[in-house]
Amino acid sequence: MPTSSLFISSVQKELAEERRAVKAFVEGDPLLRRYFTAFLFEDLPASDRRADDVYLDEVNRCAVYLGLFGQQYGFEDTAGVSPTEREFDRATARGKPRLIFVKGADDKDRHSKMQALIRKAGAQLIRRRFGSTDELIRLLQDSLVEYLVGRGVISGTVIEQRPCVDSALDDIDPDRVARFVSRARLERQFPLPERTPAPDVLTHLNLLVAAQPSLAAILLFGRDPQRFIPAAELRCMHFHGTEIQRPAPSYQIFKGNLFEQADQGADFVLSKLDRAVGTRELGPQAPVTYEIPPDVVREAIVNAVAHRDYASPAAVQVSVFSDRVEIWNPGELPVELTPARLREPHASIARNARICEAMFLARYIEKFGTGTIMMIRECSESDLPEPEFEQRGAEFVVTLWRDWLTPGALDALGVNERQRQALLAAKSKGTLTNAEYQRVTSTSRPTAKRDLEDLVSKGVLLRKGAGRGAYYQLTRKRLRNGSIGS
Numbered sequence: 001m002p003t004s005s006l007f008i009s010s011v012q013k014e015l016a017e018e019r020r021a022v023k024a025f026v027e028g029d030p031l032l033r034r035y036f037t038a039f040l041f042e043d044l045p046a047s048d049r050r051a052d053d054v055y056l057d058e059v060n061r062c063a064v065y066l067g068l069f070g071q072q073y074g075f076e077d078t079a080g081v082s083p084t085e086r087e088f089d090r091a092t093a094r095g096k097p098r099l100i101f102v103k104g105a106d107d108k109d110r111h112s113k114m115q116a117l118i119r120k121a122g123a124q125l126i127r128r129r130f131g132s133t134d135e136l137i138r139l140l141q142d143s144l145v146e147y148l149v150g151r152g153v154i155s156g157t158v159i160e161q162r163p164c165v166d167s168a169l170d171d172i173d174p175d176r177v178a179r180f181v182s183r184a185r186l187e188r189q190f191p192l193p194e195r196t197p198a199p200d201v202l203t204h205l206n207l208l209v210a211a212q213p214s215l216a217a218i219l220l221f222g223r224d225p226q227r228f229i230p231a232a233e234l235r236c237m238h239f240h241g242t243e244i245q246r247p248a249p250s251y252q253i254f255k256g257n258l259f260e261q262a263d264q265g266a267d268f269v270l271s272k273l274d275r276a277v278g279t280r281e282l283g284p285q286a287p288v289t290y291e292i293p294p295d296v297v298r299e300a301i302v303n304a305v306a307h308r309d310y311a312s313p314a315a316v317q318v319s320v321f322s323d324r325v326e327i328w329n330p331g332e333l334p335v336e337l338t339p340a341r342l343r344e345p346h347a348s349i350a351r352n353a354r355i356c357e358a359m360f361l362a363r364y365i366e367k368f369g370t371g372t373i374m375m376i377r378e379c380s381e382s383d384l385p386e387p388e389f390e391q392r393g394a395e396f397v398v399t400l401w402r403d404w405l406t407p408g409a410l411d412a413l414g415v416n417e418r419q420r421q422a423l424l425a426a427k428s429k430g431t432l433t434n435a436e437y438q439r440v441t442s443t444s445r446p447t448a449k450r451d452l453e454d455l456v457s458k459g460v461l462l463r464k465g466a467g468r469g470a471y472y473q474l475t476r477k478r479l480r481n482g483s484i485g486s
Contacts, residue, residue, distance in 0.1 A: 004063030006036045009087040011074040018068055021133045022140060032144055035153065055083060056090050064147060065091035067100045069118055073111040085117050097335035099143045100127040101136055124338045124391050159311045160216040160352040163209040164228050172213055173223045174198045176257060180221065180362060187363035206354060215310065216354040219258050226255045231313050234261040234305065236268040238320040240428045258305050258355065262364060265301040265318055270294055272320045291402045292325065293378040299371045300398045302364050304329035307351050322427040325400040332391055339389040342372040403476045405460060413458045418443060419451050432472045
């Protein structure tokens with residue numbers, strides 16, 4: 001790997017000491033100086049070029065973008081955007097690895113636009129906070145070494161490919177291996193014949209390390225994977241409302257191998273969703289339609305299991321709320337990807353290549369970066385909001401909406417706080433009466449009537465019945481032509 005540029009981005013005057021310290025450290029460290037040179041804008045000689053052209057060109061050429069975010073936002077151009085934010089956006093657009101370090105333990109005295117930039121970065125990647133220059137240097141060293149290990153530039157073995165400590169071939173279930181071979185032959189023309197001995201199958205899949213099962217082998221085919229990796233489980237919870245409540249009304253933990261966890265997790269979610277059963281006009285079996293397309297649910301859960309960070313002590317968590325399903329997995333996106341890039345065609349980049357290969361052969365996943373595109377398309381075709389992809393600290397989160405009434409949609413409709421409060425209560429059962437509205441919002445009957453009719457006019461509720469038997473039904477779908485479906 002030739003020497004590459006580390007672009008240092010910050011408000012120059014505020015963080016002058018930190019900028020110089022980073023440059024001195026990188027270029028003085030015996031390891032890092034072999035791979036990086038640090039770029040500081042203030043070191044450039046005078047030239048007949050616009051400053052913004054120069055620094056954005058350097059971002060284009062750099063190997064790694066380093067953002068140091070302090071209290072100040074810095075000079076703003078005619079569009080009200082600082083060079084630091086321009087540089088961050090350019091690094092994001094070019095798919096550059098981005099390392100973000102925020103000075104200070106809290107944001108209370110920070111410029112509002114810098115707070116917004118920190119939130120924007122935090123929605124895409126993991127940020128680190130530092131208090132002193134020495135702490136910044138320690139954190140940066142860890143991040144740059146991890147970057148070099150992740151690219152195979154310096155030695156380091158991906159955790160799934162390490163031997164599973166204290167495991168042996170007897171810990172592999174031959175029946176699970178045999179079922180995998182049978183399915184892989186059917187789905188992907190897997191070349192090994194049925195009844196191939198389990199050790200030969202593992203060797204073919206690169207799942208043995210000096211005759212010892214790798215961590216990936218135990219996760220995929222182990223008799224008891226949680227004996228070796230306790231956090232390798234799927235925790236599923238169902239809540240009647242829109243927030244986490246304790247104790248959870250329904251809580252199940254699925255163990256076993258990764259194929260079993262993916263199947264059981266998807267079944268759990270689908271069992272909690274509303275579904276409609278059609279007629280047998282077109283065949284002997286009546287079709288079933290779920291609130292959220294089953295393929296979307298399965299894709300989100302399989303991705304969480306396949307791409308999670310198995311070095312983390314956290315488990316994959318699935319939460320079913322009355323308005324959405326959230327799937328959390330430990331680990332951050334590969335540096336080449338952002339939540340925004342998942343919404344467009346992108347390369348398939350696997351954190352756990354051996355696990356993904358086995359799940360591909362069993363047709364649990366594809367390897368073309370098309371899964372998130374499929375999820376977006378199927379939700380749109382079902383008249384649902386697009387899935388949301390978000391990096392929340394050290395966890396990646398996918399949100400699948402059960403109806404179109406997302407917080408953003410309510411904002412656009414101008415729904416007031418009383419109405420929002422009542423709608424949260426209504427989402428668990430789908431209907432609302434005037435009396436219930438009064439009780440939930442502590443308001444009068446005339447105000448309740450006025451608010452409810454306003455929601456009807458905005459297409460959020462449908463009025464059903466008349467007189468004392470009247471009630472309001474939550475509209476679950478907004479159709480493409482603007483009409484409302486229940």
